[in-house]
Amino acid sequence: MNLLRVALDVPLALLFDYALPETLQATLGDRVVVPFGTRQRLGIVAGAASESEIPAHKLRPIASVRDDAPRLSPEWLELMRFLAGYYQRPLGETMIASLPPRLRSVKPLPRRSPRDAGAAGDGSSPARFVPSHVPTAAQARAIERIGATLGAFHAFLLHGVTGSGKTEVYLHLIARAIDRARQALALVPEIGLTPQLEARFRHAFPGARLAVLHSGLNDAARTSAWLAAARGEADIVLGTRLAVLAPLPRLGLLVVDEEHDSSYKQQEGLRYSARDAAVYRAKLAGCPVVLGTATPSLETWHNCLAGRYERLELPERASPGSRLPDVRVVDLRREPAEQGFAPSLVAAIGKRLALGEQSLVFINRRGYAPVLACHACGWAAGCERCTAHLVLHKADPRLRCHHCGAAAPIPRACPTCGNADLSAMGRGTQRVEEALAARFPKARLVRIDRDSARRRAELPRTLEAIRRGEADILVGTQLLAKGHDFPGLTLVGVLNADAALLSTDYRAPERLFAVLEQVAGRAGRRDRPGEVMVQTRYPGHPLFAALAGHDYAGFAASQLAERRAAGFPPFVHEAALRAEAKKLDSAMRFLREAARLVAVPAEVRVYDPVPHIVTRRAGLERAQLLVQSPSRAALQDFLAAWSARLFQTAPRTLHWHLDVDPIEFD
Numbered sequence: 203m204n205l206l207r208v209a210l211d212v213p214l215a216l217l218f219d220y221a222l223p224e225t226l227q228a229t230l231g232d233r234v235v236v237p238f239g240t241r242q243r244l245g246i247v248a249g250a251a252s253e254s255e256i257p258a259h260k261l262r263p264i265a266s267v268r269d270d271a272p273r274l275s276p277e278w279l280e281l282m283r284f285l286a287g288y289y290q291r292p293l294g295e296t297m298i299a300s301l302p303p304r305l306r307s308v309k310p311l312p313r314r315s316p317r318d319a320g321a322a323g324d325g326s327s328p329a330r331f332v333p334s335h336v337p338t339a340a341q342a343r344a345i346e347r348i349g350a351t352l353g354a355f356h357a358f359l360l361h362g363v364t365g366s367g368k369t370e371v372y373l374h375l376i377a378r379a380i381d382r383a384r385q386a387l388a389l390v391p392e393i394g395l396t397p398q399l400e401a402r403f404r405h406a407f408p409g410a411r412l413a414v415l416h417s418g419l420n421d422a423a424r425t426s427a428w429l430a431a432a433r434g435e436a437d438i439v440l441g442t443r444l445a446v447l448a449p450l451p452r453l454g455l456l457v458v459d460e461e462h463d464s465s466y467k468q469q470e471g472l473r474y475s476a477r478d479a480a481v482y483r484a485k486l487a488g489c490p491v492v493l494g495t496a497t498p499s500l501e502t503w504h505n506c507l508a509g510r511y512e513r514l515e516l517p518e519r520a521s522p523g524s525r526l527p528d529v530r531v532v533d534l535r536r537e538p539a540e541q542g543f544a545p546s547l548v549a550a551i552g553k554r555l556a557l558g559e560q561s562l563v564f565i566n567r568r569g570y571a572p573v574l575a576c577h578a579c580g581w582a583a584g585c586e587r588c589t590a591h592l593v594l595h596k597a598d599p600r601l602r603c604h605h606c607g608a609a610a611p612i613p614r615a616c617p618t619c620g621n622a623d624l625s626a627m628g629r630g631t632q633r634v635e636e637a638l639a640a641r642f643p644k645a646r647l648v649r650i651d652r653d654s655a656r657r658r659a660e661l662p663r664t665l666e667a668i669r670r671g672e673a674d675i676l677v678g679t680q681l682l683a684k685g686h687d688f689p690g691l692t693l694v695g696v697l698n699a700d701a702a703l704l705s706t707d708y709r710a711p712e713r714l715f716a717v718l719e720q721v722a723g724r725a726g727r728r729d730r731p732g733e734v735m736v737q738t739r740y741p742g743h744p745l746f747a748a749l750a751g752h753d754y755a756g757f758a759a760s761q762l763a764e765r766r767a768a769g770f771p772p773f774v775h776e777a778a779l780r781a782e783a784k785k786l787d788s789a790m791r792f793l794r795e796a797a798r799l800v801a802v803p804a805e806v807r808v809y810d811p812v813p814h815i816v817t818r819r820a821g822l823e824r825a826q827l828l829v830q831s832p833s834r835a836a837l838q839d840f841l842a843a844w845s846a847r848l849f850q851t852a853p854r855t856l857h858w859h860l861d862v863d864p865i866e867f868d
């Protein structure tokens with residue numbers, strides 16, 4: 203009798219033994235239906251065995267083998283094993299959750315209709331490539347260099363300033379991959395960016411079979427695109443992070459556009475980084491991976507400096523005559539803001555209005571924790587145990603370090619200058635719209651953010667109206683920074699940049715630089731030069747000098763030096779254990795006890811637990827503790843042992859998860 207090991211979507215890290223009846227044929231990578239308890243479940247054959255710990259008479263048989271989708275390849279199984287192991291999730295859960303919902307069901311797919319091509323494009327004619335223009339010298343160099351590595355693993359950073367034509371480089375490389383009868387996978391950070399890129403791909407490759415994969419598709423469309431990828435029918439697969447999990451039997455090129463974007467990290471279930479998974483996939487497939495961005499993540503930059511990734515530069519904007527905007531800081535200590543605006547920024551907006559040009563007021567507002575700061579001298583409360591800033595917890599009331607868990611009383615006055623009027627940074631941007639409307643009563647104001655679903659639904663129309671010039675002043679948050687092109691926009695004013703400089707999250711300056719460079723990239727893309735004005739109380743911060751010089755390398759060098767000195771990633775590796783419970787005490791107790799569950803090796807450091815600043819969410823209190831090690835291998839070994847114990851011992855009344863390489867601290 204044949205024994206197979208089946209992965210099932212249950213919260214256990216093991217595989218389950220089943221007997222394969224002689225009437226059925228199944229092998230590694232097959233989807234099978236098996237009895238589990240009193241019901242049937244869909245599983246994936248992940249191994250074979252010669253004998254089982256389960257006595258033969260108790261061993262249950264596989265009920266059926268599914269042939270409605272291609273068998274999953276050994277390479278795909280290996281990817282799943284890697285992700286489950288690295289991110290500490292059960293293998294079965296990882297595998298099954300990676301399938302489109304219809305293929306997770308025990309019910310077979312409806313029979314394939316002849317029209318079910320999956321990938322659009324008739325595929326009857328070989329894919330032609332229509333480049334949009336002759337590549338610039340820098341583009342041509344990048345195309346030649348990356349093109350020369352097709353057929354072997356190689357990781358590239360394509361570092362190109364905004365408007366430098368990274369997409370054109372991707373298109374040329376995809377054309378070469380298709381020529382070699384290979385599939386290309388292109389990842390974008392946002393669903394909203396897929397239609398734009400899809401149109402560009404379709405235009406460049408008339409007749410190519412293109413499949414689009416993201417979470418916004420209905421089940422039928424997602425299944426059909428996934429099948430087109432998995433059957434090897436699609437030449438190009440374009441999608442958001444989940445597309446990196448699709449099987450691609452002819453994979454020959456991976457592209458990760460805007461690789462620095464935090465939406466590549468999944469924030470629930472398998473908390474994977476699609477960018478890191480893409481690099482691993484390229485290794486498995488033996489093909490190049492291209493990480494493209496104007497503002498690389500410091501991890502990627504560090505990998506280039508260490509020689510693991512090769513860096514290619516596109517230093518100029520692609521369209522002739524177009525140049526990068528001028529960036530200058532507005533010193534709020536000399537020019538105090540009224541209702542949030544420095545007088546010189548108000549004057550600059552007024553000038554644009556008179557010229558009939560557009561201005562964008564960009565509000566840096568992410569979930570930054572409130573840091574206690576002195577507005578008179580710039581002092582900010584810092585942790586004595588590590589170098590992070592302390593966060594004001596009003597409920598306690600105390601200052602707490604969100605990195606190491608240290609706590610301190612709230613000082614009555616600034617320890618540097620004696621000012622008694624200390625307040626938390628990161629406030630005071632609520633009334634920006636009203637303030638602008640009061641100053642410029644005749645201007646047409648448009649606000650763009652993701653605060654309401656209604657606004658989100660209207661977004662494409664709003665953006666089009668802005669492009670047609672039907673707005674004078676745009677007020678927006680992070681959403682506006684991504685990939686939109688407004689030809690009439692010549693001024694960008696940035697409010698509240700300081701919250702990021704004082705943030706407890708060591709990644710905040712990196713994100714601020716990225717978002718400001720992106721926002722700046724919106725200004726003056728055509729013949730009119732753009733201008734960016736950043737309001738700050740810290741005009742001497744190296745971030746602003748780097749921004750003014752569009753000097754990413756300089757900025758990265760200063761940030762990496764700080765991170766090395768402070769012992770933050772990429773010089774150490776991290777994981778966070780988070781807990782949610784009805785009472786904060788239970789979450790904190792769970793974390794404290796978890797820290798003692800297994801022996802901690804010398805190379806690994808487990809910090810004290812910290813309550814979240816906005817603790818209550820959906821009626822639950824949240825807390826987390828951080829684990830750190832300079833050795834990735836030591837951290838991985840510890841996490842494997844730790845999570846096995848956690849899965850065994852954690853109370854069922856409490857939600858917990860491990861986040862490996864976490865990127866959000868709040």
Ligand SMILES: [Zn+2]
Pocket residue numbers: 576577578579580581616617618619620621
């Ligand atoms: Zn002070």
Ligand SMILES: [Zn+2]
Pocket residue numbers: 585586587588589590603604605606607608
């Ligand atoms: Zn600390």
